[in-house]
Amino acid sequence: MTHPTTRRTLLRGSAATAALATAGLAARPAAAHADAPRKPGAGGPRIGILLYDGYSLLDPTGPAEVLSRLPGASVTMVAERRGPVRTDTGDVAVVADRSLAEAGRLDVLLVPGAGNRGVIAAMENQTLLKWIRATDRHTRFTTSVCTGSLVLAAAGLLDGRRATTYWASAEYLEKTYDVTYVPERFVESGKFITSAGVSAGLDMALHLAARLTDDDTARAIQLAVEYDPRPPFDSGDWRRASAELKARALKLLEDSQV
Template identity: 75%
Template sequence: MTHTTPHSTTRRNVLRGTVATAALAATAAVPAGAAHAAPTGSGTGPAIGILLYDGFSLLDPTGPAEVLSRLPDATVTMIAERRGPVRTDTADVALVAERSLDEVDRLDVLLVPGAGNRGTVAAMNNQALLSWIRRIHRHTRWTTSVCTGSIVLAAAGLLDGRQATTYWASAEYLESTFDVTYLPQRYVRSGKLITAAGVSAGIDMALYLASLMAGDDTAKAIQLAVEYDPQPPFDSGNATEADARLKERALQLLAASQV
């Protein structure tokens, strides 16, 4: 399927921001591997690929990776246009892509993270990246996104006529630019596509995906294994309940932290 979009994708109108959460990531050299090989582990579990691109938000790939890597016999691999370190939206941290796009032909699960303005705009205008996403999607069991990763999926034409979620400040853009119905939920399933809301919602989505792939008992056990029992000190994480002042402050903090 070929998809082109006439929509303007400038930093000003694509979105107002996205969240990045600090964590440790390795930046060691990546060993060479066989070309054109999809990530594999024991050969009996799902091959899960997480796409990295410059300016992604750190928790978007790492939160789901923490959950999905606990699935029995699963293999989780970071993938980018080229092997090597890929920087986050703050540029303070990098994750290592162990495979390039050209080395991955098939995946059971594809996950596309979100990013700040710079990263999202670049990704949704990168035709080689969008073409690879469409090609991999044809054979996945599940194609997923976190935060503004749903905008990248929409730019690839995968969300046409579907319901989806995204980062709260990008919801209006998603609906007005693409043929997508936005739902203000932590995650939304539409066929084999599952989109998650902003950043931390990727963990919720990954647990839901784990239940679909391995059953509720396994998903519950993974949740306990990673001790995911959120009890934040403030009840301010729901955009539908936040006032305009707090939203503006949140977006100011994001803009100040991104490069």
């Protein structure tokens, strides 16, 4: 038995569609190639986020959430080879849609951080460092999250610059490379924008969004993703943390990594 379409059912459908649209969930026609990376719009920035074994999950995915909302932007995960790349805990993998050879020219490069095993391997991976240097020659901005700044420094891109990194790696960054550590959420030095640990990548990405477009667009994206952090504990600043708390935080990271 068929049910007649009434004004009430149409209104219910319209209301449901409006509610879904508000949440970004309205139904859309199926794309011809749903599994293909989204192509940039006219004049939109091409943004490549590097993945390598052992990266920290929020480092690439947090900024990707922000930057993928830029009008016309194309955000692509890139790795040495296409396919899933696992995080430092080994529990989660993110798919790289393009290999280094397929990435092409990028307007923005983002290098995430990792646990000790992952970041040391990346810093010693000459194929990766060579690609980062070659890609940087054409970028408008080259960026990093957390210990990703160590990878940029290993590639020789931060010489003589100010930068930030994960708090526990700050001394290593300054002693090993010609870099001045600045204890801020993010630091812009020329075309290089580095951020502090993990969650600071969201702050950096919003700043980058403003640099790529304008402040109003970045503000709108911040509201769109409802980024208004009010953590239940006032313990996120290493400068005010006790030695005991810092030791426990580092132990939790160490124990969770593979």
